[in-house]
Amino acid sequence: MVRNILMIKKILIILFFSLNANAALEVTIAQGKVEPTPIAITQIFGADSDTARYGNTLRQIISNNLTNSGLFYTVNEDLYIQSDNLVEKVPRFEDWKLIKAQFLLSADVGKIDKGIRLRMRLYDVFNAKEIEKLQLTIPDENLIRRVGHTVSDIVYERITGETGFFDTRIVYVSEIGPLDQRVKRLAIMDQDGHIDSHQFLTDGKNMVLTPRFAPNKQLITYMEYKNNLPRVYIYNLKTGEREIVGDFPGMTFAPRFSPDSQSVVMSFSDPNNAANSEIYLMDLNTRSRLQLTDDSGIDTSPSFSPDGEKIVFNSDRGGSPQLFIMDKKGNNIKRISKGRGVYGNPVWSPRGDLIAFTKLTQGNFHIGVMDINGNNERVIVRDFALESPAWSPNGRYLIFHRQKRSNLDGTGGEVTIHFIDITGYNERVIPTPRDGSDPAWSPLL
């Protein structure tokens, strides 16, 4: 299953018909609330009952994705005046203007020798012109959800000019059971959390924490208590194999990949160093490790800049936990967090320009972003317990988890995964079959 999903981009044959190379029509995305752009999505016609069913599924996926982005809303189908298949004919743009659809997507699904064929056309209604036309050949109907995500990405990219983020996965920690004996399993799902895409990767026998995707999309690094020894591991999505990374005396934790996927940066708590956590870089090919920090304080939660030159991390070397930046060799350490409170969990944006973080102050956790020099700190969301911010691959959204207060009688403490635009708008829960924490986003597949 996982293998199929990872292979899809190689299998999908995308034929772009000749199109004059238009520049993307940019919907202005500045700071602040964006009014969602109305898009109409016609019925996705099928050639028979099977393909009609795929069409319905695809329309639902595409409509949900675009709406969830906060940048679009789907104009209610009941309002559509023209009800034809518009893949092979020019739409009556006046009809679509009348119902205030700014863009129009039409598609159909047919059967071919080796699978299914999807044809789609995207129109700019106000300018009465076609802006995208393509055909996808889908060899396996199990890939239908990924096709929906891929079409969503094409529409999003064509209209906003930004990179899409729908054909992506979220790895997270699934939680169940009493709060003092929590069973935690690695799990993975599409970014929309759809139950059909959900899969457990570990059986819950050992506690697992803090998974992160490799930029190469094949590997996940995380921490596992195997035989009660907390160590960093790598999970291979292709083979299902688990391999220890930090196999030496002392705890290894807080792992993240380097941008080239060849190394893991993590904390190592060395018994010969009074179990004080320092940051190390482990080369996955040679298994040699390089110590990057050396200080009497705790150093943890490292995160590479997308160019691989710098690392932001969490340290209490100055007394309370704050955010620092160093170069990839561990030199030129500079504190960047400036505000009051206890900082943690820094995560470098894939665009390179921002650092997301958590901050505990005045009894509440905050998730915010700051420039890489620590300026322009902005709080995005605040609550009793928030943690684990992770970026969408296009750098526009964050996912994180939110936990409710717990009570002495064992109730409460529910923990859920949330999605939010970094402007602070459009927060929603990403559904998970059980409680969920420590979400991390894959790159675009």
Next chain:
Amino acid sequence: MLKKLFMLIVAGFFLASCAATKTEQGGDVDAASASTSSSSGGEITAGTQEDLIVNVGDRVFFEFDSSELTVDAQATLDAQAAWLMQYPDTNITVEGHADERGTREYNLALGDKRAFSVYSYLAQAGIDTNRMEYVSWGKERPEVIGSDETAYSQNRRGVTIVSN
């Protein structure tokens, strides 16, 4: 104020344990002379986890964001060291824990420092390090569920577990 409350709760906690044991046994426990019976009849077997809990104290508590051993903690660990000397075949694992008011990763680091504080104190008190292991559970295994200082103060702990 908080500290006072915390002391009372800790005291209450141990009283409760002792009371329960007395009821079961109908008398005070003398660890040294206790029966070696391992049946579930209620007698405390010398050199066991139960013995450690009831007659010595299996845990120490830490201040917020600290891995330093308090005076009280040191007294408990002195008693644990004496107990471990008395039962030289007993091996232990020291668990370090944190309250929930910190990030998962920072608390793993803090839990490890706490566990190591206990471990190295016992080592300095003469316990062979071959008999001891330590592990951090960060904020993952609270002793008391709850989102208030009462719970937090009991969750910031180092616990000595008999592992054989």
